[in-house]
Amino acid sequence: MKRPIPGDGDGDLLKMKKVKVDGDADADAEENCVLRGMRYFDDNVLFEVLKHADARTLAMASCVNKQWHKTAQDERLWELICTKQWANTGCGEEQLRSVVLALGGFRRLHSLYLRPLSKPYSSSSSSSSSSSSPTSSSVWGPISQAPVAPRPKPLPPRLGKDAVHLSLSLLSIRFYEKMSNFNNRSR
Amino acid sequence: MDELLAVVGYKVRSSDMAEVAQKLEQLEEAMGNARDGISQLSNDTVHFNPADISNWLETMINNLDVPPPPHPPLPQQHSGKAIYTTAAATADSLSPSSKRVKPSPAESSSSTRPLVLVDSQENGIRLVHTLMACAEAVHQNNLSLAEALVKQIGFLAVSQVGAMRKVATYFAEALARRIYGLYPENPIHHSFSDMLQIHFYETCPYLKFAHFTANQAILEAFQGKNRVHVIDFSMNQGMQWPALMQALALRPGGPPAFRLTGIGPPAADNSDHLQEVGWKLAQLAETIHVEFEYRGFVANSLADLDASMLELRPSETEAVAVNSVFELHKLLARPGAVEKVLSVVRQIRPEIVTVVEQEANHNGPGFLDRFTESLHYYSTMFDSLEGSVNSQDKVMSEVYLGKQICNVVACEGVDRVERHETLGQWRTRFGSAGFTPVHLGSNAFKQASMLLALFAGGDGYRVEENNGCLMLGWHTRPLIATSAWQLATKSVVAH
Numbered sequence: 001m002k003r004p005i006p007g008d009g010d011g012d013l014l015k016m017k018k019v020k021v022d023g024d025a026d027a028d029a030e031e032n033c034v035l036r037g038m039r040y041f042d043d044n045v046l047f048e049v050l051k052h053a054d055a056r057t058l059a060m061a062s063c064v065n066k067q068w069h070k071t072a073q074d075e076r077l078w079e080l081i082c083t084k085q086w087a088n089t090g091c092g093e094e095q096l097r098s099v100v101l102a103l104g105g106f107r108r109l110h111s112l113y114l115r116p117l118s119k120p121y122s123s124s125s126s127s128s129s130s131s132s133s134p135t136s137s138s139v140w141g142p143i144s145q146a147p148v149a150p151r152p153k154p155l156p157p158r159l160g161k162d163a164v165h166l167s168l169s170l171l172s173i174r175f176y177e178k179m180s181n182f183n184n185r186s187r
Numbered sequence: 188m189d190e191l192l193a194v195v196g197y198k199v200r201s202s203d204m205a206e207v208a209q210k211l212e213q214l215e216e217a218m219g220n221a222r223d224g225i226s227q228l229s230n231d232t233v234h235f236n237p238a239d240i241s242n243w244l245e246t247m248i249n250n251l252d253v254p255p256p257p258h259p260p261l262p263q264q265h266s267g268k269a270i271y272t273t274a275a276a277t278a279d280s281l282s283p284s285s286k287r288v289k290p291s292p293a294e295s296s297s298s299t300r301p302l303v304l305v306d307s308q309e310n311g312i313r314l315v316h317t318l319m320a321c322a323e324a325v326h327q328n329n330l331s332l333a334e335a336l337v338k339q340i341g342f343l344a345v346s347q348v349g350a351m352r353k354v355a356t357y358f359a360e361a362l363a364r365r366i367y368g369l370y371p372e373n374p375i376h377h378s379f380s381d382m383l384q385i386h387f388y389e390t391c392p393y394l395k396f397a398h399f400t401a402n403q404a405i406l407e408a409f410q411g412k413n414r415v416h417v418i419d420f421s422m423n424q425g426m427q428w429p430a431l432m433q434a435l436a437l438r439p440g441g442p443p444a445f446r447l448t449g450i451g452p453p454a455a456d457n458s459d460h461l462q463e464v465g466w467k468l469a470q471l472a473e474t475i476h477v478e479f480e481y482r483g484f485v486a487n488s489l490a491d492l493d494a495s496m497l498e499l500r501p502s503e504t505e506a507v508a509v510n511s512v513f514e515l516h517k518l519l520a521r522p523g524a525v526e527k528v529l530s531v532v533r534q535i536r537p538e539i540v541t542v543v544e545q546e547a548n549h550n551g552p553g554f555l556d557r558f559t560e561s562l563h564y565y566s567t568m569f570d571s572l573e574g575s576v577n578s579q580d581k582v583m584s585e586v587y588l589g590k591q592i593c594n595v596v597a598c599e600g601v602d603r604v605e606r607h608e609t610l611g612q613w614r615t616r617f618g619s620a621g622f623t624p625v626h627l628g629s630n631a632f633k634q635a636s637m638l639l640a641l642f643a644g645g646d647g648y649r650v651e652e653n654n655g656c657l658m659l660g661w662h663t664r665p666l667i668a669t670s671a672w673q674l675a676t677k678s679v680v681a682h
Contacts, residue, residue, distance in 0.1 A: 054564035090439040099436045102474040118639055162633040166641075168437065169399065169430035176471055 055081050055110060078106035085159050086108045091099060100168070103175045112174070113167035117159060192240075203241050211242040217248065236317045237283060237322045241625075256524040309463040314343040314355050315562075322363055322558040328361040333366050357589040358562060361596035370597040381424060381460075386583030388426060390575045392642045393667050396635055396659045398427040398652075400669040401541035403631035405508045406434055408539035408673075412506040420489055420511040420533065422449030423551070427512070429471055436475040444478040448497060451673060455487045461485060489514065490524035494534035516544055516615075519606040520591045529620040533674060539625060540672040544613060546658055550594050550606040563596045564607075564666070571661035587676040610656060617672050625671040626655030634658070 050058055050072060056179055058081060062072035071077075079097065089096065159167075192199050199207055200398050276562065321336035337359055344355040388394045409415045415435070419427070428447060435442045451461050461483030472479030486492055491574060499507065509532050518525040532540060547564040551557050568588055575581045594605040608616075614624070632652055639659075641647045651658045658665040 006580065038496070089437065091437045093438075096437060099475045103433065105256050113395065113641075117485075117637060161632075162630050163637055165322075165630075168635045169402075169432055170641075172429040172433035172471075172475075174425070174468070174476075179467055179470065181354065 009117065043067065043071055047074065047077070050077055051080060053077075055115065059111070073107065075101060075107065077106050078110055082106045082110050085114065085118070086164050089161065089164055103171050105167075109171050110166055113170050114163075117167060137180070149184045197240050199240050207241050207244065210241070210248065214244055215268075219259070219538070225571055236371075250432060252594050253319050258324065269289060283611035288593070295505060308568055310346045311351055311556050312566070314340065314347060314351065316563060317343055318355065318362075319559070322555055325365055326328050326553070326555045330366055333362070337363050337366060338621055340495045348549060353585055354562070354569045354592075356564050357565070357585075357592045358596060360477060360589075361593045364593060364597035370593075370602065375499040378460075380590075382582050383575045383587040384423060385426075386580055387422075387587045388582045388625060390577065390580040390584040391572055391646060393638055393659060394426070396657075397669060398430065399634055400627060400631045400657050401510055401512065401543060401671075402427065402431045403634065404539055404541050404625065404627055404669075404671040405431060405510065407505055407628060408508060408625075409435075409443065411497040412443055412538075414446070414500075414508045416446040416448065416505050416588075417511045418448045418450070418507065418537075420450050420509070421514045422461060422483070425449065425468050427510070428468055430581055432472055432477050432479075433475060436477050442477045442614075444480070445472065445611065446480040446482075448484060450489065450492065452487060456521065459483070461509050473584060488521070488524065489528045490516060490521065490533055494531050497535065497561070501537060502536055507535055509537045509540045511541070512543040513545065514605045515542060516550070517604040520601050526620065528620075529617070533621055536674065538673065540622065540671065541669070542617075543667060543669045544610070545607040546610055546660070546668045547607045548612070550611050558596060561592065563664075564571065567664045568666060571666075574647070610653065610658070610670060613668075613670065617670075621675045623675045624655050624671040625673050627652075627657050627669065627671055630670075632657060 046068065050061060052147060058072050062069045079100075083093075083096075100109060110129065248428045255641055317336055317339050321340060323332050324333035324336060338639060340355060340359040340362070344352050344359060347355065384394075417431070418429070419425075430568055432442075432445060447465070449461050449465060454460050465483050469479050471504035482497070482498070484492070485532065497649070499505070507651050513527070515525065538593050545564070547560055549557055549561050549564070551560070565588060569585065572581055572584055575584075591605045593601060595607075598604075617624075632650060635650045635657060641649060642648065649662065651660065651666075653665075653668070656668055656670040660666045
């Protein structure tokens with residue numbers, strides 16, 4: 001998935017590397033050179049690296065600088081994050097992509113709906129602290145969500161079909177509501 | 188002085204209430220036990236100022252030949268929320284289990300309930316009692332008493348906070364309208380009522396739940412069909428349809444052609460807002476590449492519709508679903524209307540009919556029963572709104588509900604359109620109209636539960652399954668119910 005590199009050619013990158021080698025042996029200077037090197041970090045390389053990041057890392061990455069922001073906002077990265085979590089939705093990749101992108105994109109889908117649904121028992125957006133799961137008195141029993149593993153970097157639990165469908169529905173409703181607001185203002 | 192008794196002419200100090208009640212019981216017992224008759228009470232005893240009950244009772248008791256046995260000490264006061272009960276209320280008291288009963292002097296001899304103390308300090312309880320007393324006065328057409336009580340409610344309501352205060356205020360207003368004959372209200376501009384509904388949609392999950400569960404049933408009924416048609420009796424802002432269209436767009440194998448017929452009341456300013464909604468939905472459909480067709484129908488009442496108007500296509504080419512969210516109960520205001528609509532629905536030959544209605548009986552023949560039922564229902568509704576974060580949305584939602592309250596309490600006849608009935612009642616009606624129930628699947632249940640988990644502002648919401656139908660409630664009280672129906676003559680197709 002190579003993309004055209006704006007401005008910086010491969011030649012520049014090599015030049016920088018050469019500069020690093022010839023640079024001061026001083027510890028501070030070395031650090032500075034590495035940092036300067038980061039500024040010319042290839043967009044493609046960044047993209048490839050971020051493909052392996054989890055949602056939280058990707059979100060944080062978009063706050064580093066302009067280049068990182070641009071790369072980390074890429075819908076393809078967020079599509080990977082979303083689909084990694086999902087059970088099979090049944091529809092084709094292309095079909096899913098066109099619909100989700102039209103309705104607001106994977107990044108929005110994730111931050112607004114998938115992430116809160118991944119941790120249903122902690123107060124995500126609400127001010128109320130619900131420590132008990134919503135109970136039900138039916139034959140289907142309580143909803144089972146894979147519990148988040150208590151490791152420092154927990155893997156996001158796989159979301160079931162229902163959670164995915166719910167998220168997509170909410171995304172479409174949000175899109176429709178935004179449309180309505182726009183129409184109201186234009187009147 | 189206790190205000191309620193003062194209204195009916197008796198003077199009792201609030202602090203003496205417990206004593207007075209106990210004395211009344213003593214007197215009643217003594218009168219019952221007196222072997223030599225009680226004529227001396229009327230002939231020989233001298234009474235002063237019967238309005239002062241406390242002293243009057245003292246006199247009576249002392250003049251009986253056989254002094255009554257001393258009563259056991261007063262039982263402990265009960266405390267508790269006034270509202271969460273579903274037991275049918277009697278004329279001057281609410282369900283005894285967690286309630287306080289105020290013995291009224293005129294009826295103490297017929298009371299056989301154990302004495303439970305009214306703590307006059309608790310204005311909340313008095314508020315409920317006053318509401319009930321006022322409703323009863325209205326029911327008995329004692330309008331002067333009702334008027335006095337309605338003013339009382341106003342005072343008591345201000346002393347409350349939160350849901351209780353708002354509910355009491357709306358009910359007081361509705362009662363006042365009924366007393367003074369100020370109904371029906373002026374019809375409000377449709378853009379205002381639209382806005383109220385939008386805020387209600389945002390604030391609490393009831394409408395979302397309705398849409399999600401109905402959509403799930405429709406989706407399942409449309410499985411495998413290439414051309415689908417939804418007839419929506421409750422078009423409003425069309426908020427239900429983006430999610431359905433998105434789900435159709437993501438169907439394995441591609442979306443079907445989607446046709447939508449939206450039915451709604453005429454707009455007061457003659458604007459064609461049904462068409463506007465259709466246009467917005469068409470835009471959405473284009474964005475997600477779903478073939479879309481729309482027709483908007485303006486009708487004063489659903490009963491004005493005929494199947495021929497709907498331009499139905501042969502059922503081999505097009506599968507139809509009929510959807511109604513909080514609309515069918517309005518038909519009960521006119522005799523024969525709901526039967527006509529159901530027969531039209533039968534003529535449409537839909538794959539599925541999805542119905543969402545309030546889970547309450549606000550259509551009983553007696554005013555007092557309706558009042559009590561709706562008081563409980565709307566108290567629960569308002570309680571569930573209390574947790575919401577956005578205060579403007581909350582206020583709008585309360586106004587939205589307040590209009591319903593006004594209609595249930597103040598209006599009669601054709602004007603009273605908020606004639607809610609329970610799921611059981613609708614089941615009977617649909618059954619006799621030739622429909623059989625379609626069970627909602629567990630995925631609808633799961634999505635609904637997850638929706639509630641996401642919803643800010645309260646973990647008191649509960650989703651319940653009831654014989655194939657889904658109900659959403661607040662704590663133990665179900666508030667709305669979604670059900671799905673198909674024609675009885677349809678052969679069962681294996682899913």
